[in-house]
Every structure is written in C-alpha cells, then in structure tokens.
Amino acid sequence: MATYRKPVSIINEAGWCGGCGHGVVQRLITECLEELGLQDKAVCVVDIACSYWSLDALDYDAIAGPHGRCAAVATGIKKVRPDSTVYVHAGDGSSYVIGLSETCYTAIRDIPITMIVVNNGIFGMTGGQMNLATTLIGDKTVSSKEGRDADTMGHPVDMLNIIKNLDVEFAARGALYDAKHIDETKRYIKRGFENQMNKKGFSIIEVLSPCPTNWKMTPIQAMEKIKNENEKMFPVGIYTDRGGETV
Amino acid sequence: MNTDYVLMKGNEAIAEGALRAGCRFYAGYPITPQSEILEYMSLNMGKRGGTFIQGENEISSMSMIWGAAAAGARCMSSSSGPGYDLKQEGISYLSSYNLPAVIVYAMRYGLGDGEITAGQDSYWEAVRGGGHGDSRQIVLAPASVNECASLTYEAFDIAEKYRNVVIILSDGAVSQMIEKCNLPEPKEHDIDEFDWVISGKPLGTKKNKVTNLDRTIGYEASDKYVLDKYKTMFENEQRWEEFETDDAELVLVAYGISSRVCKTAVRQARKNGIKLGLLRPVTVWPFPRKAFEKMPESVKGYVTVEMSLSTQMGEDVLLAVKHSKPLYSYLTTYHIPTADGIVDYCNSVIAGDVEPREVI
Ligand SMILES: Cc1ncc(C[n+]2csc(CCOP(=O)(O)OP(=O)(O)O)c2C)c(N)n1
Ligand code: SF4
Numbered sequence: 001m002a003t004y005r006k007p008v009s010i011i012n013e014a015g016w017c018g019g020c021g022h023g024v025v026q027r028l029i030t031e032c033l034e035e036l037g038l039q040d041k042a043v044c045v046v047d048i049a050c051s052y053w054s055l056d057a058l059d060y061d062a063i064a065g066p067h068g069r070c071a072a073v074a075t076g077i078k079k080v081r082p083d084s085t086v087y088v089h090a091g092d093g094s095s096y097v098i099g100l101s102e103t104c105y106t107a108i109r110d111i112p113i114t115m116i117v118v119n120n121g122i123f124g125m126t127g128g129q130m131n132l133a134t135t136l137i138g139d140k141t142v143s144s145k146e147g148r149d150a151d152t153m154g155h156p157v158d159m160l161n162i163i164k165n166l167d168v169e170f171a172a173r174g175a176l177y178d179a180k181h182i183d184e185t186k187r188y189i190k191r192g193f194e195n196q197m198n199k200k201g202f203s204i205i206e207v208l209s210p211c212p213t214n215w216k217m218t219p220i221q222a223m224e225k226i227k228n229e230n231e232k233m234f235p236v237g238i239y240t241d242r243g244g245e246t247v
Numbered sequence: 248m249n250t251d252y253v254l255m256k257g258n259e260a261i262a263e264g265a266l267r268a269g270c271r272f273y274a275g276y277p278i279t280p281q282s283e284i285l286e287y288m289s290l291n292m293g294k295r296g297g298t299f300i301q302g303e304n305e306i307s308s309m310s311m312i313w314g315a316a317a318a319g320a321r322c323m324s325s326s327s328g329p330g331y332d333l334k335q336e337g338i339s340y341l342s343s344y345n346l347p348a349v350i351v352y353a354m355r356y357g358l359g360d361g362e363i364t365a366g367q368d369s370y371w372e373a374v375r376g377g378g379h380g381d382s383r384q385i386v387l388a389p390a391s392v393n394e395c396a397s398l399t400y401e402a403f404d405i406a407e408k409y410r411n412v413v414i415i416l417s418d419g420a421v422s423q424m425i426e427k428c429n430l431p432e433p434k435e436h437d438i439d440e441f442d443w444v445i446s447g448k449p450l451g452t453k454k455n456k457v458t459n460l461d462r463t464i465g466y467e468a469s470d471k472y473v474l475d476k477y478k479t480m481f482e483n484e485q486r487w488e489e490f491e492t493d494d495a496e497l498v499l500v501a502y503g504i505s506s507r508v509c510k511t512a513v514r515q516a517r518k519n520g521i522k523l524g525l526l527r528p529v530t531v532w533p534f535p536r537k538a539f540e541k542m543p544e545s546v547k548g549y550v551t552v553e554m555s556l557s558t559q560m561g562e563d564v565l566l567a568v569k570h571s572k573p574l575y576s577y578l579t580t581y582h583i584p585t586a587d588g589i590v591d592y593c594n595s596v597i598a599g600d601v602e603p604r605e606v607i
C-alpha cells in the first residue's frame with residue numbers, strides 16, 4: 001500500500017480557490033523534484049497570475065513575472081546557472097497568448113528548462129476573461145458573454161501541435177480529472193525534470209486544469225467539463241519526445 | 248599605466264567596456280544606431296564565457312535580463328527609440344526588486360519610427376522614464392568614445408552599489424563615431440557575491456523571492472529602502488565637467504554630442520571677447536544641481552544646447568537654479584549643432600533678441 005506524505009518543499013499555504021488545478025500541479029512539481037533529489041537546486045519561475053501563489057508557498061528560490069515572459073525569464077536564469085533546475089509554472093494566457101513568442105522562441109532555442117502550462121481555458125487571475133488560445137467555441141466568459149464565436153474571435157489553437165514541430169525535447173499534455181490522469185501528468189512532469197537533469201533540451205508539459213471559480217461551476221462539474229469537452233479539443237498524451245522512449 | 252589604446256566606435260567601446268567589467272549576459276534586439284553593440288556582443292561574449300542572445304524582441308530581451316540579473320550575472324541590454332519604449336516594462340520590473348543592470352540608450356531623433364540619425368529628444372524618456380511606478384535610474388551620458396568605455400565599465404559597479412538600473416545615454420553620433428579609446432582592465436564578477444540572488448539552494452536555508460520588494464519586506468521597509476537609496480544616489484552621484492566657467496557670463500549646458508560642439512563654441516566666442524562657459528552634465532540623473540550652486544556670480548543666464556524640438560534638459564536647469572536665472576535653449580532637432588550656430592544664438596541672447604524659456 002502506498003503511503004502519501006506532503007512534499008517537504010511546500011512550506012506555506014497558497015491562496016488558490018477550492019477545486020483549482022494549480023494546487024495539484026504545484027504538488028506534482030514538488031513531488032517530482034523531491035523524488036529526483038532536485039529540490040535543493042530548484043528555481044521556480046511563476047507568472048503574475050494565479051501561479052504566483054507558488055512563489056511563497058515553496059521553499060525554493062523563486063521569481064515572478066512579467067506576465068507572459070516566464071520562458072524568457074527562465075532562459076536568463078538557466079544561462080547564468082546551468083546547474084540549477086529551472087522550471088516555469090504559468091497559465092495558458094501567459095504562455096500562449098501574451099507570451100506566445102517567448103514560449104515559442106524558448107522552444108526554438110531549445111533552452112533546457114521545464115515549462116509547465118496550466119490550461120484552464122480562461123484568464124483566472126483577472127476575473128475570467130476569454131483566452132484566445134484555449135477558450136472553447138461557445139464557452140461563456142466575462143469577455144465573451146454570449147459564448148466564444150469563431151467568426152469574431154477566431155478558433156482556439158492546440159499549441160502543442162505547433163510546439164512539437166519546433167524540435168524540442170519533450171512536449172506532452174496531461175489532465176487532472178481522475179487519479180489515472182493525475183498519475184500520467186506526474187510522469188510527464190517528472191520526465192520534464194529528468195530531461196533537465198540529463199542536460200537535454202526544452203520540455204513543456206501542459207495540464208488541462210479546472211478553474212471552478214471563473215467557470216462558475218462546482219469542482220466536480222468542472223472536472224466533467226474537462227473530460228467531456230476540453231479534452232476533445234486538447235487531447236492528452238505525448239506530442240513529441242526526442243528521447244523516443246514511451247512514458 | 249594602461250597603454251591599451253585602440254581606435255573604436257562608440258558602440259563597440261560600450262560593448263567592450265561592459266565585457267571588461269565582467270558583463271556575462273547580453274540580450275537585445277537590433278535597431279539603429281545601437282546595433283553594433285549587439286553585433287560586438289554576438290562575436291565576443293562567447294569568448295569570455297558569457298551568454299549572448301539575440302532576442303525575439305526588446306520585451307523578451309529585458310525579461311531575460313530580469314532572470315539573469317536575479318541569478319547574479321552582470322548583464323546588459325541596449326536599444327534606441329521605439330525599441331527602448333519596449334524596454335520600459337523590464338526596467339520597471341528590475342526596479343521593483345532593485346536589481347542591478349546596465350541598459351544602453353543610443354538616442355535617435357523623432358517620434359514613432361523617427362529618424363535613424365542622432366537626436367537628444369528622448370532625454371525625458373531616459374531621465375524621467377523607467378516604466379510604470381515610482382523609480383529612479385542613474386543616467387550616465389558619455390561624450391566621447393573613451394567615456395563610452397569608461398562609464399559603461401563603471402556603470403556595473405554603480406548599479407551593484409545601489410542595486411539599481413544604470414542607463415548609458417548616448418546618441419547616434421557618440422555611438423557611431425570612431426576615436427582613440429583607452430580600455431579599462433578586464434575583471435570578472437562572482438555571481439554569488441550578493442545574498443539576494445536566486446541560484447537554487449538547499450531546503451531549510453534562506454530563499455529569495457524576486458518580486459516587488461514590498462511583497463518581501465513589507466511596504467514600510469521597502470518604501471524607506473528605496474527613498475533612502477534615491478536620496479543617497481542623488482546626493483552622491485552627481486557628476487559634471489566644467490569648461491571655462493570661472494568668469495563666464497553665459498553658461499552653455501549640454502551633454503553627449505552637443506557638449507563637444509559647445510567646447511568649440513566656447514573657444515570661438517572667447518576669441519571674440521564673449522565670456523561663454525560650458526557645464527557638461529556627465530550624469531543627467533541625478534542632474535548635477537551642485538554644479539549650479541557653485542556657479543560664479545558673473546553668470547547672467549544659461550543656454551541649453553539640445554538636439555530636440557522643445558527644451559527638455561532646460562526644465563532640469565530651471566529646477567537646478569530655482570528659476571533665479573533666465574534659461575535659453577538652442578535647439579537643433581536632428582541636426583548636430585554647429586559652433587557658429589551656438590555662438591550666433593548666444594550673441595542674440597546677449598543682445599536681448601531672444602526670449603527666455605519657461606516650457607517648450
Ligand atoms: C503586461 C500585463 N498585461 C496584463 C496583465 C494583467 N493580467 C494578469 S494575469 C492575466 C491573465 C492570467 O491568465 P493566465 O495566464 O491564463 O493565468 P491564470 O490566472 O488563469 O492561471 C492578466 C491579463 C499584467 N499583469 N501584465
Ligand atoms: S481563479 Fe481559477 S485559476 Fe485562479 S485560483 Fe481560482 S480557480 Fe484557480
């Protein structure tokens with residue numbers, strides 16, 4: 001029987017809403033770092049959005065923002081401190097909308113960092129506006145009140161389908177709606193850190209994650225929505241793996 | 248004695264000065280008239296064991312600097328005009344945690360895309376800028392290739408001394424001209440020298456959280472820290488050069504390329520019995536107010552010589568003299584001033600044909 005202990009890297013409470021996926025993601029990150037013995041080298045890069053809570057919650061050196069620029073910030077750190085384990089924990093607005101070019105060019109440069117993107121289909125921190133990259137057609141947000149309409153707002157885009165063509169080390173998408181998927185997501189994240197440990201290239205792990213507060217749903221409804229709707233547009237799995245091993 | 252004389256472009260001297268100061272991280276995006284800094288770094292940074300990155304734009308370049316500076320490296324970026332606008336976000340972030348970094352602004356003239364030639368009309372952006380929020384940057388204005396190297400070299404020490412952004416304010420002319428230059432001694436910087444860096448440290452030891460300083464140490468402590476620091480910088484860092492000011496009746500105030508022409512103008516005017524002097528701010532922030540306090544009684548007024556459309560530095564002169572003397576401004580927009588033009592203008596001032604300026 002498995003015994004669970006809280007990662008010792010988590011030293012403060014974070015202020016995420018109940019049922020939010022960010023906390024699960026933080027937990028998986030810390031578990032992976034501790035299991036790989038990397039916790040003493042970790043440098044955490046968070047965005048000025050809901051992932052910001054991790055800055056103080058963890059016993060790691062950490063840096064925040066600017067909004068959208070996390071991959072570039074991590075690039076600066078990793079170049080100066082190649083032996084540190086530098087990771088990004090940021091939202092999908094940060095990583096795919098305002099910071100699209102930072103994310104893509106960090107991938108193109110194949111900077112050996114581990115980037116974890118929380119795809120919650122919405123701008124969480126600022127009150128639930130539409131995310132150009134990830135809000136599904138028809139989804140209502142405070143800035144698409146009648147539902148996202150492709151004619152005026154364009155279609156969402158599966159960024160991993162683009163990033164996988166940029167010759168990166170590893171790109172995968174996980175989800176959090178049941179134990180099996182959480183386990184799978186953890187394996188992806190761990191792989192991202194192993195790659196960094198082994199001096200390989202850029203790894204990106206996107207996580208389909210609920211934002212019950214701004215989706216105006218209960219945590220359970222939010223999990224159901226991911227399973228029934230979001231995952232159809234954003235399939236989970238490995239998009240590219242230069243190492244070639246199956247996870 | 249360092250006999251390391253070379254012939255160099257201003258931009259190259261800035262880049263070499265930075266490398267010799269131990270700058271080991273550069274990220275930037277091309278724009279005239281500063282691109283040679285980036286090009287020089289692309290060739291030479293790797294040889295010194297540092298990192299050169301041609302960023303996808305100025306914003307991301309500054310974000311890389313935010314990370315690299317937090318990780319403890321001496322780092323630099325450079326830009327001009329519209330590119331410098333995009334650096335403002337990064338400068339504000341650097342200022343929010345009080346991280347040292349050196350940013351070069353080689354001014355080009357004009358609004359929007361403007362011209363690619365020299366100008367000094369971004370004085371306000373360099374001196375009053377710094378992005379959103381309330382911060383100050385030390386702004387050093389080289390007037391020769393030699394100063395491009397020496398001030399940039401020193402800028403890294405100043406930046407670390409105060410944990411502050413230092414700006415090298417050059418212009419298209421100073422950046423592009425080729426002159427004799429005496430290069431400073433190369434040195435290395437230890438990225439672990441300071442206790443505020445992020446590096447990845449064992450659990451249970453003190454960690455750094457690089458974000459707004461007030462979020463880490465509280466508003467009260469942070470406000471006090473920055474206000475004390477800005478006051479100290481203002482008090483200690485004012486630098487200027489005086490030329491023939493002892494008995495001057497009219498004092499030219501100019502920096503960068505304009506100040507060089509002003510020297511010729513002073514000599515020329517004095518040959519004709521006009522008592523002209525020059526006060527050249529080397530720091531434009533802090534503006535050298537102390538220099539104005541010690542100006543001789545003989546001074547009847549000040550003339551700024553600026554490559555701008557409206558008087559910009561002139562406002563700082565009025566503040567420095569507390570409106571006690573009249574201000575005139577000889578403004579040459581995208582033309583480098585000529586000594587004849589300056590002397591003619593001063594003759595008109597003396598003849599009473601020019602109205603003093605308040606604003607514009
Ligand atoms: C330059 C800039 N623009 C806008 C903002 C405001 N802002 C902060 S977070 C955010 C969106 C957050 O959404 P996402 O990145 O998806 O993260 P989440 O909060 O959902 O985790 C915005 C628009 C900002 N801080 N900086
Ligand atoms: S607003 Fe959404 S993303 Fe942010 S903490 Fe709450 S549930 Fe999580």
